[in-house]
Amino acid sequence: MNLFYIVFAPLIGALIPLLLRRTSRSVKTIATIAIPLSCILVAWPLAQQTLSGEIPTAIQHWLPNIDFDLAFRLDGLSLLFVSLILGIGVLIILYAHYYLSSEDSDSRFYACLLLFMASMLGIVTADNVLLMWAFWELTSISSFLLIGYWYHKSDARRGARMALATTGAGGLALLAGLLIIGDIAGSYQLNEIFAAKDAIQADRLYVPALILVLLGAFTKSAQFPFQFWLPHAMAAPTPVSAYLHSATMVKAGIFLLARMHPALAGTEFWFITVTLIGLVTMLVGAYFALLKHDLKGLLAFSTVSHLGLICMLLGIGSQAAVIAALFHVINHACFKAGLFMTAGIIDHETGTRDMRKLQGLLGFMPITATLAMVVTASMAGIPPFNGFMSKELFLDQALNQHLFGGLSWFVPMLATVGAALSVAYSIRFIHDVFFNGDYKELPKHPHDPPKMMALPVLVLAALCIIIGLIPMLSVSGILNQAVSSVVLAPTDVKLSLWHGFNLPLLMSAVAIVGGIVIYSQRDQLFTFNRQFEGQDAKHNFERIVQTVCDSANRLFAYIDTGSLQRYMALVLIAVIVLVIPQLFDIVSLEGTRPQQPIDFVSIVGASVLMVAGFATAILHRHRFIMLMMLSVVGLIVSLSFAHFSAPDLAMTQLVVEVVSIILMVLALFFMPQKTARASTGHRVFRDILIASLIGGIVATLNYGILTSDFETISDFFIANAKTGGGGTNVVNVILVDFRGFDTLGEITVLAIAAAGIHKLLNKLKPFMPSSDIDGRPWHRIKHPLMLTNVANLVLPMAMVVAVYIFLRGHNLPGGGFIAGLIAASAMILQYIANGVDWVKERFNVNYQSLMSFGVMIAALTGVGSWFFDRPFLTSWFTYLNWPVVGKFEFATALLFDLGVFLTVIGATMMILSNFGKMTTRHRPRQEGN
């Protein structure tokens, strides 16, 4: 549970600074800093377990079906990163307290920072790769918020966008990679993935999966060629840069490489890709770092360079290389956070970060200068600081790898070059700012920062010295466990400052001398590089984004023409193209099922149906005739249901047919009666072709289905309808009992459609013809006497029939749907015969309420079963002895069916009566009835 606290305290705690918005900054800082401090306290006992070799875990099942659990672990690797994230996080919060100006919204800053901290903690402690990915994406989003913190600056917005786009895209690649890996391993839990190492590496999808995962890691860690976003992320406030680029964001990529190391590393592909990319990144980063005039720009590229170094070590992948990599992670976090904070202090106290303007600050800022020299020396790899040791280890590994056969010598050589460049830009950082002649006029008069602002740097500088002098006491414990969890073997780290005179020491010396030489010749380097200037990654990036957007727009304009005809045609053509090849693969369409003989009735029915169908299509310009033909189609469909043993369907279809035709005739009142000939011959030909192909496909499929044998689950329903559901009409029992939940959904949909129609009719100004199509005025007798009389006569009979059909529904064809439709059509007849006024006088029911009432009854019947400790919608039935009627069955399903009945009446009447009212003066003008 404590593990949950570590991740979720900052996540939820992100609200605290927002809630304290109105308090002073000190209160906010204390409240914010208390959160990571409390996490440290909670993590402390867990860390003791980890250091003694156990792995504390915590799991809360979330979506077990897709193996997605809230699972956390704190192995050595996690502990190492957790310490960095929390420890440096505390320092950053303290530093930000002094750094932010009074206009900056500190609560927003702290909230984003905590959110970011939580997502980083989530990544490093997740025991489930999907969970890790979720936090991974959260870091992309929260870093976007942090980098774009000064959103009034265009630089910040662009930098943030670039970071989000790059790392977000990488995140998607990572997800794909993790899904493949999880699929091969059969689990998303880390241990099982590690255990499936051989299966993963033998799989043919190993290389694609590895590439996808590496894309995720390289975009996050700004490895070549994705290094471009990192320098632009420097538009963020310095505390953010210090945090993102030392201990967190960019280290997430490194963490990923280390985390997936046990499952993915060890292959040729891994060695070559990761090592080479790391090497190239290290050199490119170091070279550009030297050229930057902006302090933070220099540090940004130096970060890129150092990340390349770590990446390269992980690529080599031996135990010693992993030790060097993780050791350098710690060292880099310490000195880089310190350097960024120093740069921030200089910026804060002088008003500029441009090394061409800054010089000779030593006398003005002695404390800052001292601290800066310590951390910079560590970055340059000067003894006795911690950076020296990890650089020695790195050079040693570069010497001892033999990955590139006879060409392996170029790795240590280039590593030395990288180290020399690192020395050169470190010298530049110190020499340009604090020495290099006398102080020049600056925007602000420089002086040392407040003591508390320098404190975080002091802590980090002290760490650099402590780790450098007593590495075995300070970091070997955590490093042992961290390396063990990467190489999955017990590790015994031996660190010492002095290794005797050996080749790495010589390389170091060469690097230092080389660095000094490079620095002294820097002006030539600047001149040389000037020919390449004008290439701004930001502009290139935006141009690419713009090109992508433009082509997307063009494609969109091509597809989205606003023509329904075109859309439909495209969709149908897609269906044809996709389905026809599948049909070709069927060996024999005709199955083994014995076929029914053709009888005379069927031939007549089918012929009429086909003729009516064709007539509907061909006569579509004469709309009224088309409707008549459609009603013939509906009628025959209903008869076919009757013929093929589906009495319930036949009844439903018949009544629905009546109601829909009435509705469409009504609609025709508002529409043109005829369609002008608009389509060209080509189009008609094309449409006939599409229609025939689709019809052919459907017929083929249908024939295939009809003639093949099948297993049905309906035997269960037939066997249990009487005993379990208390009814003999299996269809009705299925509707109201076995699959009652479906039916509930369906009547809800019906109600929603009716409500939607009600809304559509609101304030509708339909086109009102005053005469029919031939110019004849409407007949003056609105309600013909015969119709009125018949309608009045039919109503009570129809109602009785409806009730009868409703009641018998459980045992004989009928039920709520059919009864509701019958009742509704009898009511509609009243409206047609007598008009709205007449009906409203006699029967003033709000159909909306009726409908809602129906859905409610059905739902409550379902809920009712909870009171008997049964699942939702469990049905219960018994037999009652009624006087006169005799033995009568009562089932709760009947109540449910009543709900259906009322909903159907309500919805149908709402649709038709509201629509019918449009023709009269009783139009529904306002909402409600």
Added chain:
Amino acid sequence: MEALFSVTVGVLTACSVFLILRGRSFPVVVGITMLSYAVNLFLFSTGRLTINGAPILGTNTEYADPLPQALVLTAIVIGFAMTAYSVILAVRTRGEIGTDEVNEQDSGESSR
């Protein structure tokens, strides 16, 4: 019988697809309605064709498959709701835009 049934369903589908591809709203609505008939017949037939086998217990020895019937029954009602909705939508569109064209008019006021 099976061949006759499937040909009929195919013809109905073809006719409704042709109507759906028309350029005015009313034929499209009729096409959708007819297509829902064809689809219902198709779905119904997944229980295979049975004559004189209504799934009312105690009336027969062999019963037609009741499950597709139950599904199609609700489908018919939902189909009605859909028809009604598209009809009203067509009327409303005519009222608002003044035409029953289903294609966006370039000169029209409507915008995407």
